[in-house]
Amino acid sequence: MTQARKYRLSIMQALSLALNHVTSHGRNRRFAGISFLTQLRPQLLINNTVKMPPKAKAAGKGRAPAKRNLAEEFPPGEVLTDTRKKAWKLGIPIGQGGFGLIYLANEDSTKSVGADARYVIKVEPSENGPLFSELKFYMRAAKPDLIQTWIKSHKLKHLGVPRYWGSGLHEKGGKRYRFMVIDRLGTDLQKKFEECGKRFSRKLVLQLGLRLLDILEFTHDHEYVHADIKASNLMLSHSDPNQVYLVDYGLAYRYSPDGVNKEYKEDPKRCHDGTIEFTSIDAHKGASPSRRSDLEILWYCMVQWLCGKLPWEDKLQDPLYVRDSKIKCQENISQFMIKCFSTLDKPDEIQKFMEEVKSLGYQDRPPYEKLRSILQTGLKAIHTKDDGKLEFTSVNGTVAPPAKRVTKRKKADEETETEESSPKKKRATKTKDTNGVKSPKKAPKPRKAAKTEKQGDPKSRLVETGTQTSPGLALKSRGRPKKRTD
Numbered sequence: 001m002t003q004a005r006k007y008r009l010s011i012m013q014a015l016s017l018a019l020n021h022v023t024s025h026g027r028n029r030r031f032a033g034i035s036f037l038t039q040l041r042p043q044l045l046i047n048n049t050v051k052m053p054p055k056a057k058a059a060g061k062g063r064a065p066a067k068r069n070l071a072e073e074f075p076p077g078e079v080l081t082d083t084r085k086k087a088w089k090l091g092i093p094i095g096q097g098g099f100g101l102i103y104l105a106n107e108d109s110t111k112s113v114g115a116d117a118r119y120v121i122k123v124e125p126s127e128n129g130p131l132f133s134e135l136k137f138y139m140r141a142a143k144p145d146l147i148q149t150w151i152k153s154h155k156l157k158h159l160g161v162p163r164y165w166g167s168g169l170h171e172k173g174g175k176r177y178r179f180m181v182i183d184r185l186g187t188d189l190q191k192k193f194e195e196c197g198k199r200f201s202r203k204l205v206l207q208l209g210l211r212l213l214d215i216l217e218f219t220h221d222h223e224y225v226h227a228d229i230k231a232s233n234l235m236l237s238h239s240d241p242n243q244v245y246l247v248d249y250g251l252a253y254r255y256s257p258d259g260v261n262k263e264y265k266e267d268p269k270r271c272h273d274g275t276i277e278f279t280s281i282d283a284h285k286g287a288s289p290s291r292r293s294d295l296e297i298l299w300y301c302m303v304q305w306l307c308g309k310l311p312w313e314d315k316l317q318d319p320l321y322v323r324d325s326k327i328k329c330q331e332n333i334s335q336f337m338i339k340c341f342s343t344l345d346k347p348d349e350i351q352k353f354m355e356e357v358k359s360l361g362y363q364d365r366p367p368y369e370k371l372r373s374i375l376q377t378g379l380k381a382i383h384t385k386d387d388g389k390l391e392f393t394s395v396n397g398t399v400a401p402p403a404k405r406v407t408k409r410k411k412a413d414e415e416t417e418t419e420e421s422s423p424k425k426k427r428a429t430k431t432k433d434t435n436g437v438k439s440p441k442k443a444p445k446p447r448k449a450a451k452t453e454k455q456g457d458p459k460s461r462l463v464e465t466g467t468q469t470s471p472g473l474a475l476k477s478r479g480r481p482k483k484r485t486d
């Protein structure tokens, strides 16, 4: 075969791969765009290792190129020793992220790790940035003692931040892997949302809002913003169906390192970072996320959970349209409310919540207590109170049948190395829930990728469920460089 023909074939294969990504990942334009970019450069994709395109590499401040190795699987029973010399034993993989696998795990003992494991271990090739960045958040803010002290001092029953139990590097077959041990969780709320016919009851939404205010106040007071709140990043506890956790700190941004708040600065290259339908106006404009962004994102989530849909959801492929629609919404919240809700059942607390968020400056500390009381007033208006019980019933009051799942596997995404303290990029298609030992189900209209564990070949255990992803502008580098210090 001639060189030219070989090259033409590579291009054809790349185009077909890119097309597959577009079709199998629906509206995830960022994913499609970036994958397309890397695949159009066949020389950059070697044995499952994606090297960053030059632009992203340049953003890495002269550091080593951001090679991306796909996750490799370890057999159950593999023992990993963390930096404090504590040994952990792996069970089966129950989930897959962009470049890593999530395994059930327990402290090392003679017993094998069963379905009742209390921990999960996230493992990624050591040179990958995203886990490193997420790990930084967990190490700084999610130590069990810190969380416990906060729960006590704030008189909470629970705080939905998964606890960090350890981390380290593991060598196998001449390769190094980074791993992190955190609490094992259960089902994600995107799955619940679909099971409930894409509506949550007002009581449930207000209770989720209250839990998230607690989580955000804690996260913000520990110098981070999450920047990617959405149902697929909310998971129920594995043991208590009334506890909800915010996961995936891969986009978390240290907005206030050592207590010094970042200045507002728009970077045209960073426009629309996050998950397009929920991301904040600041993020649409290319500014780093701040505390007000998290609350704005939470508000869009609450509106979606109540109404089933945000008005811009049909045009997610047009980020400028989405941005402008959000700006219009902020300019006239009451008109937006009428558009989303019928005048009869318009929840006043939702409008008040947004009015409060709208009044916040970029560096302002949100009035968490006032926001909580706005949501509490909403509960009173429907003659109920926050009883701590999360009831997932369909809007007509019946318990929803389990959502069906698609069984397509999510392809591994690649991430740019980013400044440890700088915000990252558009989000890869999230895939949540797996957890366990439930069989995969089919979703009528997939909104995001999620993986579910099945027995047998661990790769085949990882099955997608529908979930919304986060597009961004196609053919762009994947966002801010992530600094790695090791």
Ligand SMILES: Nc1ncnc2c1ncn2[C@@H]1O[C@H](COP(=O)(O)OP(=O)(O)OP(=O)(O)O)[C@@H](O)[C@H]1O
Pocket (backbone or CB within 6 Å): 094, 095, 096, 097, 098, 099, 100, 101, 102, 120, 122, 130, 162, 182, 183, 184, 185, 186, 247, 248, 250, 413, 428, 429, 430, 431, 432, 433, 434, 435, 450, 451
């Ligand atoms: N603490 C946990 N307990 C149980 N399952 C989890 C936990 N965290 C994540 N999972 C499952 O593992 C899957 C992969 O999670 P992970 O955080 O690695 O990836 P992601 O958020 O989808 O992608 P990315 O690597 O791009 O951040 C999730 O979709 C979820 O189903």
